[in-house]
Amino acid sequence: MALNVVIMAAGKGTRMKSAAPKVLHRVGGRSLLGHVLDCAAGLEAARCIVITGHGAEAVEQAAAGRAVFARQMPQLGTGHAVQQAVPLLDAAFETTLILNGDVPLIRTETARALAEACGGSRLALLTIELDDPSGYGRIVRDAGGAVRGIVEHKDASPGQRAVREVYTGMMAAPTAALARWVMALGNANAQREYYLTDIVAMAVAEGVPVVASAAPDETEVLGVNSPAQLADLERRFQRGQSARLMEAGVRLADPARLDLRGSLECGADVEIDVNCVFEGRVTLADGVRIGANCVIRDAAIGAGAQIHPFTHIEGAEVGPGALVGPFARLRPGARLGAEVHIGNFVEVKNSTLAAGAKANHLAYLGDATVGERVNYGAGSITANYDGANKHRTVIGADVHVGSNCVLVAPVEIGAGATIGGGSTITRDVPAGQLSVARARQASIAGWTRPKKAPKA
Ligand code: UD1
Ligand code: MG
Numbered sequence: 390m391a392l393n394v395v396i397m398a399a400g401k402g403t404r405m406k407s408a409a410p411k412v413l414h415r416v417g418g419r420s421l422l423g424h425v426l427d428c429a430a431g432l433e434a435a436r437c438i439v440i441t442g443h444g445a446e447a448v449e450q451a452a453a454g455r456a457v458f459a460r461q462m463p464q465l466g467t468g469h470a471v472q473q474a475v476p477l478l479d480a481a482f483e484t485t486l487i488l489n490g491d492v493p494l495i496r497t498e499t500a501r502a503l504a505e506a507c508g509g510s511r512l513a514l515l516t517i518e519l520d521d522p523s524g525y526g527r528i529v530r531d532a533g534g535a536v537r538g539i540v541e542h543k544d545a546s547p548g549q550r551a552v553r554e555v556y557t558g559m560m561a562a563p564t565a566a567l568a569r570w571v572m573a574l575g576n577a578n579a580q581r582e583y584y585l586t587d588i589v590a591m592a593v594a595e596g597v598p599v600v601a602s603a604a605p606d607e608t609e610v611l612g613v614n615s616p617a618q619l620a621d622l623e624r625r626f627q628r629g630q631s632a633r634l635m636e637a638g639v640r641l642a643d644p645a646r647l648d649l650r651g652s653l654e655c656g657a658d659v660e661i662d663v664n665c666v667f668e669g670r671v672t673l674a675d676g677v678r679i680g681a682n683c684v685i686r687d688a689a690i691g692a693g694a695q696i697h698p699f700t701h702i703e704g705a706e707v708g709p710g711a712l713v714g715p716f717a718r719l720r721p722g723a724r725l726g727a728e729v730h731i732g733n734f735v736e737v738k739n740s741t742l743a744a745g746a747k748a749n750h751l752a753y754l755g756d757a758t759v760g761e762r763v764n765y766g767a768g769s770i771t772a773n774y775d776g777a778n779k780h781r782t783v784i785g786a787d788v789h790v791g792s793n794c795v796l797v798a799p800v801e802i803g804a805g806a807t808i809g810g811g812s813t814i815t816r817d818v819p820a821g822q823l824s825v826a827r828a829r830q831a832s833i834a835g836w837t838r839p840k841k842a843p844k845a
Contacts, residue, residue: 390432390433390434390501390504390505391433391435391481391482392432392434392482392483392484392485392486392504392561393435393437393438393478393479393482393484393485393486393564394434394436394437394438394485394486395438395440395471395478395485395486395488396422396425396426396438396439396440396456396487396488396489396490397440397467397471397487397488398410398412398422398442398448398489399440399441399442399443399445399460399461399464399470400442400443400464400490400491401464402414402443402491402613404614404615405613405615405619406616409444409447410443410444411443411490411491411613412425412490412491413444413447413448413451414613415650416493416494416613416619416623417623417627417630417651418650418651418668419650421490421491421492421493421613422439422451422452422490422493423451423452424493424494424495425489425490425492425493426455426456427497428495428496428497428500429500431497431500432486432497432500432501432504434486435479435482436457436478436482437455437456437457438456438458438459438474438477439452439456439458439459439490440459440460440471441459441460441461442461442462442463443464445458445462448490457477459473459476459477461473465582465583466576466582466583466584466585467558467584467585467586468571468582468583468584468585468586468588469574469583470585471567471571472571472572472574472583475568475572478564478567478568479564480564480565482564483509483510483564483565484504484507484509484561484562484563484564485561485562485563485564486503486504486507486559486560486561487559487560487561488500488559489558489559489612491612491613491614492557492558492610492611492612493613493622493626494608494609494611494622494625494626495559495609495610496609499515499604499605499609500559503515503561506561506600506602507561507562507563509563509564510563510597510598511563511598511599511600512560512561512562512563512566512588512592512597512598512600513560513599513600513601513602514528514536514539514556514560514589514599514600514602515556515558515560515610516528516554516557516601516602516603516604517554517555517603517610518554518555518603519553519555519607520553522542522550522552522553522554522555523542523550524542525542526539526540526555527539527540527542527545527549527550527552527554527555527556528554528555528556529549529552530554535599536593536599536600537589537590537593538586538587538589538590538593539556539586539587539589540586541579541580541586543578543579543580544578544579556586557604558610558612559610560585562588563597566597570588570591570592571585571588573591574587611625624645627647627648627649628644628645630647630649631644631645631647631649632644634647634653637655638657639659639660640658640660640661641661642660642661642662642663642681643663646664646665647661647663647665648665648666648667649666649667650666650669651668651670651686652669652670653667653672653673654670654671655672655673655677656674656675656677657675657676659673659677659678659679660677660678661678661679662678662679662680662681662682662698663682664681664682665679665682665684665685666683667685667686668684668685668686668687669686670687671686671688671689671690672689672690673690674689674690674691674692674693674709675692675693676692677690677691677694677695677696678694678695678696680695680696680697680698680699680700680714680715681698681699682698683696683698683699683700683701683702683714684700684702685700685701685702686703687703687704688703688704688705688706688707688719689706690702690707691706691707691708691709691710691711692709692710693710694707694708694710694712694713695711695712696713696714697712697715697717698714698715699714699715700714700715700716700717700718701717701718701719702718702723703719703721704720704721704722704723705719705720705721705722705723705724705725705737706723706724706725707719707725707729708725708726708727708729708744709727709728710728711725711726711728711729711731712729712730712731713725713729713730713731714731714732714733715733716733717732717733717734717736717737718735718737719731720736720737720738720739721738721739722738722739722740723737723739723740723742724740724741725737725742725746726741726742726743726745726746727744727745728744728745729742729743729746729747730746730747730748731747731748731749732748732749732750733749733750734751735748735750735751735752735753735754736752737753737754738753738755739755739756740755740756740758740759740771741758742759742763743760743761743762743786744761744762745762746760746761746762746764746765747763747764748765748769749767750767751767752765752767752768752769752770753769753770753771754770754782755771755773755774755779756771756773756779756780756782756798757771757781757782757783757784757796757798758781758782758783759784760784760786760787761786761787762786763784763785763786763787763788763790764788764789764790765790766789766792766793766794767793768792768793768794769790769791769792769793769794769795770794770795770796771796772795772797772798773798779798780798780799780800781798781799782796782798782799782800782801782802783801783802784796784801785801785802785803785806786804787804787805788802788803788804788805788806788807788808789806789808790802790808791807791808791809791810791811791812792810792811793810793811794808794810794811794812794814795812796808800814800815800816800817800818801817801818802814802817802818803817803819803821803822804821806818806819806823806824807823807824808823808824808825808826809823809824809826809827810827811827812825812826812827813826813827814826
């Protein structure tokens with residue numbers, strides 16, 4: 390649908406009490422403005438104009454490539470904001486949709502319906518009925534029920550304040566008329582602001598049809614002005630995502646205790662216990678089970694794998710049937726093959742573990758290539774960093790690394806080798822042999838403990 394979209398994002402957001410511009414605060418891991426830009430992108434908006442003001446540089450940087458920008462300095466009201474967009478409107482697109490950078494959960498379908506209600510010839514207002522309409526602009530209708538205008542709360546009479554039908558801040562207008570109307574706005578009102586909402590009366594005066602279309606769902610039109618409202622929208626957003634996952638068959642122990650800040654693709658029979666956080670792009674194949682309190686970011690978990698509680702995974706691949714955790718950490722570049730076991734307090738970074746390899750307790754594998762069925766003992770580490778550069782450790786198939794070993798990289802352990810516990814390995818280890826690199830145990834017969842010297 391070819392149209393202009395104007396997103397107002399110049400406001401300060403005083404009540405957020407934050408150094409960051411309001412529209413850059415996040416819901417579901419994405420900025421408020423990012424959500425609105427996604428909505429516009431879904432419309433295939435031909436031209437997307439963001440009005441910036443407070444924190445303009447940061448906002449423009451965050452939305453770079455997704456919109457063009459018009460700065461509004463100072464901010465003299467919503468009508469003044471749209472005035473700044475007028476030179477950037479493409480006249481070839483007869484409908485202009487106005488959205489708010491701080492109303493993030495507006496759905497593309499709702500925005501499209503609003504733009505279609507305008508159809509390049511009518512002024513279409515998105516409205517909603519609220520139990521408590523205070524603060525909002527009220528829809529004023531005549532005796533016949535036709536919309537006559539919008540009156541701001543501060544300018545409204547007691548009778549008008551009783552109206553529960555409010556303007557949500559989103560509208561779609563014929564492009565040429567919108568440009569003309571906003572340039573003609575005055576600011577003779579309670580707030581000395583240029584109100585965009587005053588264009589409704591102008592449309593009525595010109596005989597342009599005004600249509601009010603009701604928003605399908607309150608969540609779509611809620612704005613963010615405070616941390617409490619931000620948290621409320623976050624919960625609503627998360628509830629929606631949880632509902633969609635469950636509809637797709639994912640079993641959530643508690644839909645209220647899942648946080649998805651990105652995308653989560655799940656196969657069949659996936660189970661997720663409470664308090665898990667998913668970020669970036671995560672895929673869980675068929676039959677994956679995620680224990681309580683896991684944080685998983687940018688990862689692919691293979692079929693039937695189990696991630697036990699309190700595991701942290703980032704930038705990793707976990708093979709089918711693998712067991713990870715509890716209390717494990719997979720860092721970027723960790724690639725676990727099928728049936729790999731990673732136990733408690735094991736950290737894996739930039740390392741590949743082939744099928745069946747195990748590191749069950751208290752270990753570190755960094756910059757390592759680990760062969761099939763390797764057993765990597767408790768307390769063993771790869772010393773992969775010499776203080777300046779990283780080096781690789783290569784461990785062949787079926788190697789058994791005892792407990793508390795230090796493998797000083799670069800080093801290679803031949804297939805089938807066994808390394809005695811407590812060894813510090815600084816040279817390559819031949820295949821199939823036992824290597825021990827530690828002080829030999831000695832016992833000294835007849836040795837006596839030193840005695841305390843008598844006090845003088
Ligand atoms: C506006 C509407 C009101 C509606 C309400 C819905 C006007 C005059 N009133 O009121 O009818 O019920 O939204 O939430 O439009 N902004 C700018 N530049 C400005 C002023 C605002 O970019 O100079 C942006 C804000 O950042 C915000 C949006 O416009 O994203 C709305 O501004 P806000 O001050 O919240 O308007 P309200 O007074 O709430
Ligand atoms: Mg507001």
